[in-house]
Amino acid sequence: MKLPFKVNNKSKELEILPNETLLHVLRNNNFTEVKCGCNEGECGSCTVLLDGKPVNSCQVLAMSVQEKEITTVKGIGTLYTPHLLQKSFVEAGADQCGFCSPGMVLASYSLLKENPKPTREEILVALDGNLCRCTGYVKIVDAVEMTAQKLQTNNLEME
Amino acid sequence: MFKYVNQPIEKIDGLALVTGEEKYTDDFSFNNMLYVSVMHSGYAYAKIIDIDDSEARKMHGVVEILSYKNVNQILYTTAGQGYPEPSPYDTILFGKTMRFVGDNVCAVAAESKEIADEALKKIKVTYKELKPILNLKKSEGSSIIIHKDDGAFPKIPVFYDAKKNIASKVEANVGDFDSAFKKSSRKIELDFYCSYGSHCAIEPHASVSYLDVRGRLVIISTTQVPFHVRRIVSHVAEIPVSKIRVIKPRLGGGFGGKQEILLEPIVALMTWRTKRPAKLVYSRREVFKSTRCRHEYQTKVSVGYEADGKINALHLDALENAGGYGSHALTVLANAGSKTLPLLNKIENLRFTGMGVYTNLPVGGAYRGYGATESYPAYAQAIDMVCEDCGLDIVEYYKKWCIKSGETSAIFQALGEGKEGVAMTIGSTSLVECLDEGAKLSDWYEKIKLYGPNSDFNKGKRLKRGIGMVAMMQGSAIPEIDMASAYIKMNDDGSFNLNVGATDLGTGSDTVLAQIASEVLDTPVESFIVYSSDTDFTPFDTGAYASSTTYLSGQAVRKCAEEIKKQILKVGAEMLSLSIDEVESNDSRVTAKENIKEEVSFAEICQYSLYQKNQFQIQATASHISPKSPPPFAVHFIEIEVDTFTGIIKVLNYTATVDCGTPINPVTAEGQVEGAIVNGLSYALFENYYFSPHGKMLNDTFGKYGVYTAFDIPPMKVKLIKSYEETGPYGAKSISEININGALPGIANAFYNATGKRLHSGPFAPEYVLTVLSAK
Numbered sequence: 001m002k003l004p005f006k007v008n009n010k011s012k013e014l015e016i017l018p019n020e021t022l023l024h025v026l027r028n029n030n031f032t033e034v035k036c037g038c039n040e041g042e043c044g045s046c047t048v049l050l051d052g053k054p055v056n057s058c059q060v061l062a063m064s065v066q067e068k069e070i071t072t073v074k075g076i077g078t079l080y081t082p083h084l085l086q087k088s089f090v091e092a093g094a095d096q097c098g099f100c101s102p103g104m105v106l107a108s109y110s111l112l113k114e115n116p117k118p119t120r121e122e123i124l125v126a127l128d129g130n131l132c133r134c135t136g137y138v139k140i141v142d143a144v145e146m147t148a149q150k151l152q153t154n155n156l157e158m159e
Numbered sequence: 160m161f162k163y164v165n166q167p168i169e170k171i172d173g174l175a176l177v178t179g180e181e182k183y184t185d186d187f188s189f190n191n192m193l194y195v196s197v198m199h200s201g202y203a204y205a206k207i208i209d210i211d212d213s214e215a216r217k218m219h220g221v222v223e224i225l226s227y228k229n230v231n232q233i234l235y236t237t238a239g240q241g242y243p244e245p246s247p248y249d250t251i252l253f254g255k256t257m258r259f260v261g262d263n264v265c266a267v268a269a270e271s272k273e274i275a276d277e278a279l280k281k282i283k284v285t286y287k288e289l290k291p292i293l294n295l296k297k298s299e300g301s302s303i304i305i306h307k308d309d310g311a312f313p314k315i316p317v318f319y320d321a322k323k324n325i326a327s328k329v330e331a332n333v334g335d336f337d338s339a340f341k342k343s344s345r346k347i348e349l350d351f352y353c354s355y356g357s358h359c360a361i362e363p364h365a366s367v368s369y370l371d372v373r374g375r376l377v378i379i380s381t382t383q384v385p386f387h388v389r390r391i392v393s394h395v396a397e398i399p400v401s402k403i404r405v406i407k408p409r410l411g412g413g414f415g416g417k418q419e420i421l422l423e424p425i426v427a428l429m430t431w432r433t434k435r436p437a438k439l440v441y442s443r444r445e446v447f448k449s450t451r452c453r454h455e456y457q458t459k460v461s462v463g464y465e466a467d468g469k470i471n472a473l474h475l476d477a478l479e480n481a482g483g484y485g486s487h488a489l490t491v492l493a494n495a496g497s498k499t500l501p502l503l504n505k506i507e508n509l510r511f512t513g514m515g516v517y518t519n520l521p522v523g524g525a526y527r528g529y530g531a532t533e534s535y536p537a538y539a540q541a542i543d544m545v546c547e548d549c550g551l552d553i554v555e556y557y558k559k560w561c562i563k564s565g566e567t568s569a570i571f572q573a574l575g576e577g578k579e580g581v582a583m584t585i586g587s588t589s590l591v592e593c594l595d596e597g598a599k600l601s602d603w604y605e606k607i608k609l610y611g612p613n614s615d616f617n618k619g620k621r622l623k624r625g626i627g628m629v630a631m632m633q634g635s636a637i638p639e640i641d642m643a644s645a646y647i648k649m650n651d652d653g654s655f656n657l658n659v660g661a662t663d664l665g666t667g668s669d670t671v672l673a674q675i676a677s678e679v680l681d682t683p684v685e686s687f688i689v690y691s692s693d694t695d696f697t698p699f700d701t702g703a704y705a706s707s708t709t710y711l712s713g714q715a716v717r718k719c720a721e722e723i724k725k726q727i728l729k730v731g732a733e734m735l736s737l738s739i740d741e742v743e744s745n746d747s748r749v750t751a752k753e754n755i756k757e758e759v760s761f762a763e764i765c766q767y768s769l770y771q772k773n774q775f776q777i778q779a780t781a782s783h784i785s786p787k788s789p790p791p792f793a794v795h796f797i798e799i800e801v802d803t804f805t806g807i808i809k810v811l812n813y814t815a816t817v818d819c820g821t822p823i824n825p826v827t828a829e830g831q832v833e834g835a836i837v838n839g840l841s842y843a844l845f846e847n848y849y850f851s852p853h854g855k856m857l858n859d860t861f862g863k864y865g866v867y868t869a870f871d872i873p874p875m876k877v878k879l880i881k882s883y884e885e886t887g888p889y890g891a892k893s894i895s896e897i898n899i900n901g902a903l904p905g906i907a908n909a910f911y912n913a914t915g916k917r918l919h920s921g922p923f924a925p926e927y928v929l930t931v932l933s934a935k
Contacts, residue, residue, distance in 0.1 A: 032186040033180070035183070036185065036363075036440075038443040038861050039443065040860055042443075043443075073177070073178060073179040074180075078180070082174055082177075086174065086177040090169050090176075090177060093167070093170075093826035093830050095172075096667065097176075097360070097410060097411045097412040097664060097666075098172070098181060098411070098665060099183065099360075099409075100411075101176050102177075102179045124869045127868070127870075129868075130869070131866050131868060132361065133358070133360055133361055133414070134834045135830055135833060135834050136835070136837030136838070136872060137837065137869040137872050138830075139829075139833065141869065
């Protein structure tokens with residue numbers, strides 16, 4: 001059946017089965033930027049924002065979030081209009097295989113929205129739910145710090 | 160000075176990765192696609208008496224079922240290595256004997272994943288359970304034989320004795336270990352156990368296949384080795400190579416785990432038989448249990464030396480658990496010796512003995528570090544013990560005894576990959592500088608004075624601190640075996656297509672290879688349209704393993720670009736009415752040497768060559784094999800704090816100095832170091848496979864297995880210290896593997912420095928640490 005959802009600031013009719021998780025509904029409806037690394041809520045690859053808060057979409061029943069704003073990584077910036085945070089990920093070298101990147105970007109985005117000047121410790125805590133096996137996390141943390149720095153230097157609000 | 164090489168150029172796929180545009184295997188779906196599920200054995204060792212799939216076949220939506228009943232029993236190895244493979248042919252895609260919990264029983268293709276999973280439950284399998292071998296020390300010569308009468312055989316002439324459960328055996332001798340050891344005034348022995356480990360690439364294994372409009376089979380797969388996939392699928396699924404195209408899209412990490420041909424033959428057969436697209440994606444639990452892992456190892460080092468620290472004789476012995484099949488069993492074993500023993504090349508009497516045995520536990524395979532991870536803990540602790548005993552500073556010790564430029568080790572020739580090795584003289588090395596700089600960055604001399612088991616700092620304290628170090632080497636590609644090639648053509652606007660068989664696992668090799676071509680042609684990286692890893696459209700490359708891509712594929716790209724440059728200069732000279740000696744290439748133009756204002760742009764050159772006069776396509780291809788495998792070097796200094804009440808080891812500081820020759824891209828190179836260090840730390844401190852008494856892996860989720868998260872990482876200092884490797888592209892060597900090897904031995908040495916006790920078994924989990932601390 002088709003049901004209305006709000007994804008990336010747009011109303012969308014999504015094909016859905018009643019017992020499906022948000023992860024599967026999104027992927028089956030071409031939001032393949034949401035990745036599946038474990039399907040058990042342990043790796044964070046499937047992170048999306050629900051009303052701005054990061055969740056593992058594999059642990060959310062899609063039917064339960066029809067009223068909520070769903071944001072995937074393309075909702076904060078695209079290839080053509082990348083977000084400052086995404087540009088920082090590339091500049092810092094936080095992008096190795098990229099499989100964890102959509103989740104990492106969203107977890108970082110959510111942190112910076114709430115706390116535009118996080119300490120390194122606060123960044124580590126915020127990213128604790130997202131696994132990365134390539135980078136050793138160093139450059140991901142650098143990317144978040146770089147973004148915070150750029151926001152401050154240019155007197156920008158996190159959008 | 161370089162312009163495009165040795166520059167921190169952003170990854171060419173970077174923005175597409177972080178905006179979610181790039182496609183990975185599971186992101187490809189096709190109309191009318193079938194979904195495949197695989198049944199894996201729940202028994203460690205069993206014979207299948209019968210499979211009754213009649214109920215499943217009656218289910219609505221079930222299209223095909225594969226099992227031993229309808230799949231030819233063809234022996235092969237899942238190891239994605241060059242041909243003939245040095246791993247034994249001992250595996251059947253769907254055989255009648257199950258050799259580990261996770262082995263393939265059968266597979267269903269259905270209209271949906273749910274139907275396929277449901278159908279698996281309706282298949283009745285009758286097993287005859289056999290008594291398994293679940294201990295690597297009890298395998299050799301056991302009355303239980305794991306590959307009995309199945310025809311398993313080695314594809315190359317090497318020692319193999321399935322009747323004794325021996326999957327591989329390696330021996331190398333330099334000098335006379337026995338007599339030199341006997342004559343030595345001092346002797347030490349140290350054994351070390353390395354646990355199983357999983358690669359944990361965040362993207363699980365997946366394959367999708369379909370028939371193209373001319374009936375050829377296209378396989379999109381999570382692979383490090385597309386050309387080996389094509390060859391091995393052809394063999395197993397009995398489809399001609401000419402009918403198979405393999406594509407590697409973006410890959411979500413590999414680390415060796417995707418150097419195996421596991422899912423591809425299954426989807427290939429499903430598609431070939433049903434003429435429909437088929438997709439198989441493993442769950443995380445299937446990845447843990449059914450794919451490949453780091454081999455379990457028991458190693459032992461014996462050293463005979465003198466009071467001044469001179470080592471007369473060193474013997475490294477390794478017992479490797481191959482698991483149910485011998486994938487990489489021989490070559491990982493050989494590398495356990497060949498990547499350690501040449502480091503202190505002045506030791507005159509060296510011995511390496513190794514044996515890989517079959518057990519009914521999960522199957523080992525390629526994993527970043529590839530034998531060196533398993534052998535350095537014993538080797539480097541032994542060196543630490545020698546220095547300790549002789550009262551020598553270990554940093555100075557390594558500086559004195561380590562291999563230097565212009566020197567060799569007889570081990571290079573004695574230990575190869577399934578055959579004799581290749582003699583090699585070291586060209587580039589900055590190992591001595593790495594030792595000095597690492598000591599400085601880590602405050603080695605202050606801390607080694609401060610700490611120590613009997614120091615004021617540690618005595619009587621609950622929290623004890625220590626610092627340890629390790630020096631290491633690895634290799635760059637497999638000499639005289641691995642081949643890489645590249646193709647470049649020029650386009651009207653002065654851009655280039657760069658097609659490479661090389662496989663970017665996420666490492667950034669597509670970018671690194673473009674940087675090398677840029678440097679040759681003196682034109683920006685953006686001018687290159689890089690296309691990689693497609694067996695129809697890119698030339699052959701053995702694939703991404705053995706730390707080979709930058710060094711080997713990079714040199715193929717360099718050669719290819721140099722050929723292109725010649726053609727460009729020729730056309731440019733013709734256009735300027737000059738001879739080829741009178742022109743040079745200069746910032747995307749060809750200019751007259753005498754007068755830089757006489758110039759033609761790359762775009763004009765290509766337009767001329769395509770449309771105007773003496774037309775031809777500016778294009779070239781080049782291949783490269785390497786006569787040597789120049790080692791990168793690394794030195795790690797690790798400072799730890801041991802909680803003697805809880806057994807928890809906390810890493811306080813991690814310093815790594817690394818010689819990878821010229822880092823083609825310093826940022827991605829650093830990323831390789833940091834990623835490898837953290838993987839190594841995670842393996843050293845908690846990763847392990849825990850088994851039930853019946854050989855079933857119990858901790859088959861990320862949560863239970865315990866991968867390091869951002870919160871776990873210690874402060875790290877990484878410094879690349881350049882050398883220049885003449886045989887590599889612009890002086891480059893490899894970097895991807897070596898740095899995973901430091902955590903186990905480095906922490907073990909630091910632990911000794913803190914507590915006065917030696918660690919003999921990884922991982923250094925609190926339970927084990929407490930046992931060691933409480934032992935008298």
